[in-house]
Amino acid sequence: MxxxxxxxxxxTLMVLQIVSVVSFTLLKLAPGDxxxxxxxxxxxxxxxxxxxxxxxxxRPVVEQxxxxxxxxxxxxxxxxxxxxxxxxxxxxVEALPVTLTLAASALGLAxxxxxxxxxxxxxxxxxxxxxxxxxxTLAGTSFPSFYLGILLIWLFGVKLGLFPTMGFVPPxxxxxxxxxxxxxxxxxLSIYFLAMIVRMTRANLVEALEQPYIAAARARGExxxxxxxxxxxxxILMPLVTIIGLQLGALLQGAVLTETVFSLxxxxxxxxxxxxxxxxxxVQAGVMITACLFITTxxxxxxxxxxxxxxxxxx
Amino acid sequence: MVDLAAQAPLAGRERRTGVFxxxxxxxxxxxxxxxxxxxxxxxxxxxxxxxxxxxxxQDMTSFMSPPLFEGHLLGTDSFGRDLLSRTIYxxxxxxxxxxxxxxxxxxxxxVVGMAAGLSGGTTEWALMRFIDALLALPSLIMAIxxxxxxxxxxxxxxxxxxxxxxxxxxxxxxxxxxxVKAQAFVEAAGxxxxxxxxxxxxxxxxxxxxPLAVQxxxxxxxxxxxxxxxxxxxxxxxxxxxxWGLMIAEGRSFVSFAPWIAGVPGTALAILLIALSxxxxxxxxxxxxxxxxxx
Amino acid sequence: MKPMSLAATxxxxxxxxxxxxxxxxxxxxxxxxxxxxxxxxRGDSLILDNVxxxxxxxATLGLVGExxxxxxxxxxxxxxxxxxPEVGLAGRICLEQAGDVTNxxxxxxxxxxxxxxxxxxxxxxAALNPCFTIGRQIMTPLRRVLGxxxxxxxxxxxxxxxxxxLNDAPSRLAAYPHQLSGGMQQRVMIAIALSSNPDLLLxxxxxxxxxxxxxxxIIRLIMDETRRRAASCIFVLHDLALAxxxxxxxxxxxxxxxxxxxxSRVVLSEPLHPYTQALKAxxxxxxxxxxxPLPSGAPSFASRAPGCRFAPRCARALDKCASVKPMxxxxxxxxxxxxxxx
Numbered sequence: 001m002x003x004x005x006x007x008x009x010x011x012t013l014m015v016l017q018i019v020s021v022v023s024f025t026l027l028k029l030a031p032g033d034x035x036x037x038x039x040x041x042x043x044x045x046x047x048x049x050x051x052x053x054x055x056x057x058x059r060p061v062v063e064q065x066x067x068x069x070x071x072x073x074x075x076x077x078x079x080x081x082x083x084x085x086x087x088x089x090x091x092x093v094e095a096l097p098v099t100l101t102l103a104a105s106a107l108g109l110a111x112x113x114x115x116x117x118x119x120x121x122x123x124x125x126x127x128x129x130x131x132x133x134x135x136x137t138l139a140g141t142s143f144p145s146f147y148l149g150i151l152l153i154w155l156f157g158v159k160l161g162l163f164p165t166m167g168f169v170p171p172x173x174x175x176x177x178x179x180x181x182x183x184x185x186x187x188x189l190s191i192y193f194l195a196m197i198v199r200m201t202r203a204n205l206v207e208a209l210e211q212p213y214i215a216a217a218r219a220r221g222e223x224x225x226x227x228x229x230x231x232x233x234x235x236i237l238m239p240l241v242t243i244i245g246l247q248l249g250a251l252l253q254g255a256v257l258t259e260t261v262f263s264l265x266x267x268x269x270x271x272x273x274x275x276x277x278x279x280x281x282x283v284q285a286g287v288m289i290t291a292c293l294f295i296t297t298x299x300x301x302x303x304x305x306x307x308x309x310x311x312x313x314x315x
Numbered sequence: 316m317v318d319l320a321a322q323a324p325l326a327g328r329e330r331r332t333g334v335f336x337x338x339x340x341x342x343x344x345x346x347x348x349x350x351x352x353x354x355x356x357x358x359x360x361x362x363x364x365x366x367x368x369x370x371x372x373q374d375m376t377s378f379m380s381p382p383l384f385e386g387h388l389l390g391t392d393s394f395g396r397d398l399l400s401r402t403i404y405x406x407x408x409x410x411x412x413x414x415x416x417x418x419x420x421x422x423x424x425x426v427v428g429m430a431a432g433l434s435g436g437t438t439e440w441a442l443m444r445f446i447d448a449l450l451a452l453p454s455l456i457m458a459i460x461x462x463x464x465x466x467x468x469x470x471x472x473x474x475x476x477x478x479x480x481x482x483x484x485x486x487x488x489x490x491x492x493x494x495v496k497a498q499a500f501v502e503a504a505g506x507x508x509x510x511x512x513x514x515x516x517x518x519x520x521x522x523x524x525x526p527l528a529v530q531x532x533x534x535x536x537x538x539x540x541x542x543x544x545x546x547x548x549x550x551x552x553x554x555x556x557x558x559w560g561l562m563i564a565e566g567r568s569f570v571s572f573a574p575w576i577a578g579v580p581g582t583a584l585a586i587l588l589i590a591l592s593x594x595x596x597x598x599x600x601x602x603x604x605x606x607x608x609x610x
Numbered sequence: 611m612k613p614m615s616l617a618a619t620x621x622x623x624x625x626x627x628x629x630x631x632x633x634x635x636x637x638x639x640x641x642x643x644x645x646x647x648x649x650x651x652r653g654d655s656l657i658l659d660n661v662x663x664x665x666x667x668x669a670t671l672g673l674v675g676e677x678x679x680x681x682x683x684x685x686x687x688x689x690x691x692x693x694x695p696e697v698g699l700a701g702r703i704c705l706e707q708a709g710d711v712t713n714x715x716x717x718x719x720x721x722x723x724x725x726x727x728x729x730x731x732x733x734x735x736a737a738l739n740p741c742f743t744i745g746r747q748i749m750t751p752l753r754r755v756l757g758x759x760x761x762x763x764x765x766x767x768x769x770x771x772x773x774x775x776l777n778d779a780p781s782r783l784a785a786y787p788h789q790l791s792g793g794m795q796q797r798v799m800i801a802i803a804l805s806s807n808p809d810l811l812l813x814x815x816x817x818x819x820x821x822x823x824x825x826x827x828i829i830r831l832i833m834d835e836t837r838r839r840a841a842s843c844i845f846v847l848h849d850l851a852l853a854x855x856x857x858x859x860x861x862x863x864x865x866x867x868x869x870x871x872x873x874s875r876v877v878l879s880e881p882l883h884p885y886t887q888a889l890k891a892x893x894x895x896x897x898x899x900x901x902x903p904l905p906s907g908a909p910s911f912a913s914r915a916p917g918c919r920f921a922p923r924c925a926r927a928l929d930k931c932a933s934v935k936p937m938x939x940x941x942x943x944x945x946x947x948x949x950x951x952x
Contacts, residue, residue, distance in 0.1 A: 142592035221724025249453035
């Protein structure tokens with residue numbers, strides 16, 4: 001099993017490598033001359049030349065890539081043209097935790113609410129509850145999240161005045177303030193996942209409950225609730241985790257949009273502003289962060305499989 | 316053998332719905348949704364005839380007026396532009412971008428997927444990692460990255476979203492190619508001496524194109540969502556284009572006292588997306604052979 | 611376990627031989643289970659039509675018939691897994707000390723299932739939960755039903771596994787079902803089913819999914835263990851030869867109707883119902899020279915179809931067979947439902 005894990009990790013590194021190449025190419029393809037932007041409107045040819053040399057832009061492309069990659073790995077992501085602050089600082093240290101908090105809250109909410117709802121739908125298959133849930137899940141997976149956020153702002157923030165509608169308060173500094181500020185964004189982001197999880201739980205559970213081991217468990221005298229929640233649920237853990245893993249990209253994507261709606265200073269907002277300001281270094285950093293996040297979580301999901309389904313363990 | 320497990324249903328409420336009614340009912344929804352989509356398509360196509368006002372016409376005397384007020388059925392925005400007209404023209408952009416992006420993504424995915432599925436050895440492995448890399452980025456973020464290079468505008472949005480869709484499409488195409496390749500008739504053709512290219516053209520391609528078309532139909536709503544998202548973020552189409560995402564963003568600042576400015580385009584977008592999803596689901600249920608349950 | 615030759619297990623190798631070596635029924639003659647006119651409807655189909663039979667304490671009963679005859683349905687109804695409102699039940703199922711359980715509530719059934727009435731399923735690999743260890747699947751009922759503590763349950767589990775013939779029990783406890791062979795999985799199922807010392811064990815085709823050489827071992831195991839505990843056993847089988855080896859009494863089912871029932875020695879040595887005769891003729895002996903297959907056709911389960919369901923395929927059918935259902939009448943030492951027996 002260790003062998004398999006090592007193989008997977010190596011494969012992941014390979015993919016990350018390709019992503020980094022693509023990222024680097026992106027930077028190179030970006031229009032505009034970074035030297036010009038950094039030097040401003042008036043500069044001498046000598047200043048230009050010396051800056052080029054300083055940044056190593058006169059070296060061959062491959063060498064530039066290697067240098068960039070090396071810098072990236074140790075945390076030197078360059079400096080913002082606009083604010084002159086190191087990108088690593090505000091990208092990784094400040095923006096990433098915001099996005100992670102949002103994503104984790106949304107996912108947690110979706111799982112905690114979605115799985116029970118899915119179980120309920122599966123055990124009451126064909127009832128009106130099930131049908132209504134089906135309608136809501138369909139709407140939930142296709143509703144535009146940014147519009148949903150605005151609707152929630154209008155309803156809960158403006159009309160009812162229950163929750164703050166913008167800004168981020170770190171929960172590790174002010175827990176309840178953080179929760180209050182995170183409620184509407186987390187709910188907005190979680191709706192898509194909630195709908196997806198309810199659907200998947202229901203579909204997989206219905207199938208699992210038709211299996212002979214469920215009838216056998218009942219024949220042993222296990223009560224209904226145990227049969228569903230212990231036997232049934234345990235067996236759908238693997239397909240469920242697979243789906244969640246596949247949808248993590250949608251989570252990050254939704255986070256970008258949600259951050260903008262609620263003015264949360266996360267990676268999404270950072271990238272968007274960077275595009276408008278032509279700060280390609282920041283765009284690149286954002287792309288790398290997102291890709292790394294996504295690839296790593298997929299790797300973790302992959303490695304978790306043998307624990308979720310004993311049949312996949314080596315004999 | 317008697318299916319034992321299926322004979323022992325759960326104690327609990329399993330209401331029996333007649334099979335016929337369930338079929339008819341689900342089909343009704345799909346048909347209704349298709350009608351809604353058709354309505355959007357038609358009004359988009361005939362926008363100049365249907366819309367009461369030109370979409371860019373400003374009228375500062377009646378700016379930010381609510382719906383059903385003074386000749387503006389759905390109200391006006393902060394520049395006095397009629398929202399109904401802008402929404403109708405917005406359908407044009409949404410659908411054009413959606414279909415255009417899916418077209419680019421499907422074609423690109425076809426090429427990459429076929430290459431990955433038909434090659435073997437190291438080439439296949441390298442292409443697979445390449446596809447993995449493409450899939451490592453969510454579509455929106457990849458589109459953002461491309462927009463940063465290409466700049467803003469409708470055509471650039473179509474291109475960016477299209478390229479971002481190549482990853483997902485190539486994965487499905489590759490899976491289909493592998494499945495067809497494994498079938499006996501392909502092997503038989505090869506054994507009979509049919510040239511490889513002819514096999515690809517005559518046997519593999521037709522069996523891949525059809526599922527691809529089904530996938531493309533399903534992904535249109537996703538493309539519309541991503542492109543609206545881009546415009547909402549302010550890095551998609553440029554103002555004053557009547558794009559729904561852009562309109563929602565513009566209306567966001569006024570949500571406390573003029574919620575219809577964001578509400579009208581938002582509702583239109585939501586309705587179109589839901590309708591496209593339902594149609595997509597219906598298409599998939601009908602045509603995707605993998606989903607057909609036995610019996 | 612070393613595979614044993616069929617003869618060495620003590621199994622009979624032909625039907626006549628099996629009939630010679632019938633097993634003496636246990637001394638208790640009291641009825642453990644009485645089924646009277648049990649009918650079961652599912653949707654528009656009448657799956658069981660006035661099924662009646664009786665099971666004595668300590669005896670073994672075989673439910674024999676083709677696929678779809680309703681044998682498994684009876685077993686599921688007897689353990690309460692097929693109940694209203696999913697199906698319609700009419701008639702009576704009477705279990706000693708529990709009374710009429712036909713319309714018992716789920717709460718009442720929970721007191722019986724896994725305690726007094728247990729069941730073994732056909733495909734042990736599908737009937738064991740693939741995500742839980744064998745140990746957990748054995749010990750959970752021991753702890754929940756018998757109230758044993760963890761160490762006591764583990765000790766008892768090891769005892770049980772050894773009693774069903776599994777060596778190296780401690781490591782089996784930690785294994786997952788897919789790591790065991792089919793025969794071993796079925797032994798585990800038997801161990802679980804017998805752990806509560808049930809009064810009634812239902813065995814639904816326990817060996818159909820196993821190799822022939824293992825079949826005899828498993829059947830012997832079930833019989834020895836139930837005898838040891840003075841429990842009754844109902845075997846659902848489609849194999850007449852197997853039924854003759856291990857069952858004291860036999861119920862022959864066709865299309866949800868009981869056609870003939872009685873002591874297996876009596877019924878099988880001299881079958882009176884055309885269907886039973888045909889079944890017997892189909893049994894492959896080692897010296898069989900010509901096969902006598904039944905004409906093809908499946909019974910109709912339409913609820914309003916009157917008469918004997920075997921009539922369309924019966925060579926001895928009379929006109930009234932299709933329109934009037936024959937009753938079970940005591941005839942020559944067994945119960946027979948036929949207008950025109952041989």
